[in-house]
Amino acid sequence: MRRLLILAAVAAIGASTAVALAVSAPAKTRAEGDSLQQAANTATASHLTADIVAARLATSKYATSLARAKADGYGIITRMIPNMGYHFLNPKVTGFDVRKPPILVYEHHGNVWQLAALEWVFTTVPKKPPLPGARYGVFGAACHYVDGTFVFANTQSNCPAKSPQTGAAFNFWHPRLITLHFWIWYPNPSGVYIGYNPTVAPFNRG
Secondary structure (H helix, E strand, O other), rough: HHHHHHHHHHHHHHHHHHHHHHHHHHHHHHHHHHHHHHHHHHHHHHHHHHHHHHHHHHHHHHHHHHHHHHHOEEEEEEEOOOOOOOEEEEEOOOOOOOOOEEEEEEEEEEEEEEEEEEEEEEEEOOOOOOOOOOOOOOOOOOOEEEEOOOEOOOOOOOOOOOOOOOEEEEEEOOOOEEEEEOOOOOOOOOOOOOOOHHHHHHHHOO
């Protein structure tokens, strides 16, 4: 009888241990998963911070000086796009370098020009995001004119020789583009990568 009681006790201990392991293992796995996710989020934030610092240091010379940007090769490609800004392109800048954006986005009020965002464009969505957590927009195929006016057109052959709005000379055409904005000089409550920024609405009239 005593032997039977001992065996029963051992069996009960084993069963309770198995139940404890079954319950605690998923909890541990969840905790490890949360820790890994937190570490990944921290690493992403750290990389993004480093990119913002590098970009701001490299473009600080343009922050309040459109003249300096023009002297370095940036020319207007769009006038004020509502809730976005005026776009200036340097055609000599190619590829992706957070310190060398091909496009500068400015806000304008009176005689003051304020750099607000940097921008890169791609023909397709990059397989690997060039910036942590990058989000993209789209700009349709368009004909651009030397004064910053533009019209959408699927092919360059459909571009008017002069701007329909102002009569300005033709500058260039581009196909549909994937855009990446980087709002590092003006806060965007919608997100650092979102193309449109509601807080620049007061500048919409230029």
